[in-house]
Amino acid sequence: MSSETTLKQTPMFEYYKKQGVKLIDFGGWAMPIQFTGIIEEHKAVRSHAGLFDASHMGEFLIEGKDAESYLNHLLTNDVTQVALNQAQYHAMCYPDGGTIDDLILSKLAENRYLITTNAGNTEKDFKWMQEHLTGDVKLEDYSDSIGLLALQGPSAESILQKLTDVDLGVIGSFRFVQQATVAGIENVLISRTGYTGEEGFELYVEAVQTENLWRQLVEVGEVEGLKPCGLGSRDTLRLEAALSLYGHELSAEITPLQAGIGFAVKIKKDSDFIGKTVLAVQRESGVKKKIRGFELTGKGIAREGCKVYTESGKEIGVVTSGTRSPSLGKSIGLALLDAAESNFGTSIKVEVRNKLVDALVMKTPFYRR
Numbered sequence: 432m433s434s435e436t437t438l439k440q441t442p443m444f445e446y447y448k449k450q451g452v453k454l455i456d457f458g459g460w461a462m463p464i465q466f467t468g469i470i471e472e473h474k475a476v477r478s479h480a481g482l483f484d485a486s487h488m489g490e491f492l493i494e495g496k497d498a499e500s501y502l503n504h505l506l507t508n509d510v511t512q513v514a515l516n517q518a519q520y521h522a523m524c525y526p527d528g529g530t531i532d533d534l535i536l537s538k539l540a541e542n543r544y545l546i547t548t549n550a551g552n553t554e555k556d557f558k559w560m561q562e563h564l565t566g567d568v569k570l571e572d573y574s575d576s577i578g579l580l581a582l583q584g585p586s587a588e589s590i591l592q593k594l595t596d597v598d599l600g601v602i603g604s605f606r607f608v609q610q611a612t613v614a615g616i617e618n619v620l621i622s623r624t625g626y627t628g629e630e631g632f633e634l635y636v637e638a639v640q641t642e643n644l645w646r647q648l649v650e651v652g653e654v655e656g657l658k659p660c661g662l663g664s665r666d667t668l669r670l671e672a673a674l675s676l677y678g679h680e681l682s683a684e685i686t687p688l689q690a691g692i693g694f695a696v697k698i699k700k701d702s703d704f705i706g707k708t709v710l711a712v713q714r715e716s717g718v719k720k721k722i723r724g725f726e727l728t729g730k731g732i733a734r735e736g737c738k739v740y741t742e743s744g745k746e747i748g749v750v751t752s753g754t755r756s757p758s759l760g761k762s763i764g765l766a767l768l769d770a771a772e773s774n775f776g777t778s779i780k781v782e783v784r785n786k787l788v789d790a791l792v793m794k795t796p797f798y799r800r
Contacts, residue, residue, distance in 0.1 A: 441486035442578045442641035455662075458551035460487040462662055469663035473757040476627055476668055477800075479656030480584035482648055483665055485633065486641060489553030489574040494543040497566030502544060503702035505563060506536065507687060507710070508695045511702075513538045518605040518624055520695045522687040523556065524706030528713065529683040532556050533675060533692065535624060537607060545620075545635075547579075549677045563705070578641025582648060582657075583631030583668075585800075590652040591632055597621060599632070614647040616640045626665065628672025629800055667754050673724055673765065673795035679735060679751040680722050680765055688713045689767070691722050691795075721770040722751065724795035727762035731783035733790070738782045739766050747772040750781065756797060763797050 438454075438461040447454055447463060454461040463484070465472060475481050493502060503510040506521040513519045515538055523531040532552040537545040548556045557572050564570055582591055588599050594614040599621070602608055607622035613634065620635035636644050649659060666676070673691075675681045681690045688696060688710055698711050727733060733753035740746050753764030764781075773779070773792050780787040 439487070441484055442638045443484045443486060443645060446642045446645065457487070457662055460550060462487060464663045465661040466659040469661070469667060470757045472658050472660040472664035473667050475656060475658040476584045476629055476660060476664065477758055478585070479658075480582060480586040480590055480631075480652055481627075481658055481660035481664065482645065482652065483581040483583065483660050484641075484645070485579040485581045486577070486638070487550035488579050489548035489550065489556065489572070490577045490579075490635070491546040491548070491557060491560065492543070492571045492573055493546065493568060495566070495568040496542055497568050498542045498544060500702065501564070501566055501568045502536065503700065504565075504704055505560065507697065507704060507706070508536075509697040509700040509702075510536065510544075511700070515540065516607055516609065518607060518622055520605075520692070522681070522692060522695055523559070524687065524704075524710070525683060526705055526709070528686040528688075528706045528709035530677070530681045530685060530687055530690070531559055531683070532677060533681055533687075533695075537620075537622065539609065552677060576638050578636045578638045578644070580634045580636065580641065580645060580648070581625055581627075581631065582634065582652075583625045583627040583629045584657075585630060586652070586655040586657065587629070587631040590648065590655055590657060591621075593651050594647060595621070614644055616644055619644070626674055627668040628674070628796060628798055629668070666752075667757055670752055670754050670763065670765070671756050671758055671796065671798035673797060675722070676752060680767075685722070685767065686710060686713060686718070689718045689720055689722060718770055720748065720767050721773070722765055723768050723773045724793045724797060725764055725766055725779060725781070725790045726793050726797070727764075727781065727783075727788055727790045729788035729790070731781075731786070731788045732762045733764045733781045733783055733788070739768060740780045740782070740787065741772055742778050742780065744780075745772070747779070758798050763793075765795075768792075
């Protein structure tokens with residue numbers, strides 16, 4: 432494993448070192464898996480609030496008079512339907528329908544957009560977008576100059592409101608405010624988005640101000656039960672909410688329709704887009720494999736890579752993510768399964784530590800706020 436000094440570092444790296452926070456290699460980044468404990472942090476987000484460093488995510492700026500048509504050709508959702516100061520969830524696909532990445536598109540102005548990518552895909556995404564650049568479009572990678580903090584949980588709004596004059600109550604889901612002042616820091620973009628299944632905000636800030644903003648949010652939020660959170664609880668929270676993680680539920684081999692994010696694939700939009708031909712066939716005829724949720728009824732915890740079988744012993748798929756849910760006290764997971772063999776309520780068996788454990792195919796999300 433790479434040493435922390437050879438890994439990519441977020442603007443919070445020096446803070447972590449000073450605080451003695453243990454860092455791990457997460458897709459080439461030095462990131463905290465936990466601060467005080469995964470379960471404690473998870474429960475803080477569900478009951479009060481948690482603060483995450485998401486600065487490893489990538490950010491691209493796309494502008495120019497042909498920006499909308501360029502993006503509509505690359506992305507699966509309909510860019511023409513995005514309003515000013517609105518964010519939209521997308522997939523970006525290969526011609527065969529496989530997923531390059533899932534990402535968030537934010538409309539900053541007419542012909543000006545911000546794209547937020549998954550950390551491990553930033554370089555790949557940028558290269559793909561450069562290769563398909565057409566028309567009057569300027570594409571820039573701002574990832575190194577932007578810090579990103581995620582404040583999540585039922586107390587997130589009341590905590591953040593103490594640090595800004597912006598009326599947070601008027602920011603709807605997947606809407607944002609630009610050039611806000613938060614904790615005396617100017618030009619913060621406040622977006623009502625997140626990856627936990629809770630209410631909350633993501634704060635885009637100048638990289639050099641990231642630690643300053645983090646410290647002030649922790650100080651103000653402490654009285655309301657806010658806890659700094661690492662990647663461990665981020666994963667258990669998103670899994671309870673059945674939110675896809677690239678490299679698990681989405682990949683070059685798994686299309687958006689197989690992953691269950693078909694709501695972000697607009698086959699009928701006016702613009703042709705890369706991967707449309709294959710995805711149109713999948714939508715028309717159905718997919719043979721699909722991401723399904725399951726709950727173990729026997730003992731054990733299913734992990735990524737565990738094989739899944741029918742009651743009669745036929746292999747029908749593989750677990751993509753699994754954990755013991757801190758909120759529900761049950762072992763849950765997501766798996767890529769044969770669609771015909773995995774209707775909701777179907778009894779299945781998951782191979783855990785060389786033993787077949789009973790499980791049920793479940794509707795998702797497992798947890799709703």
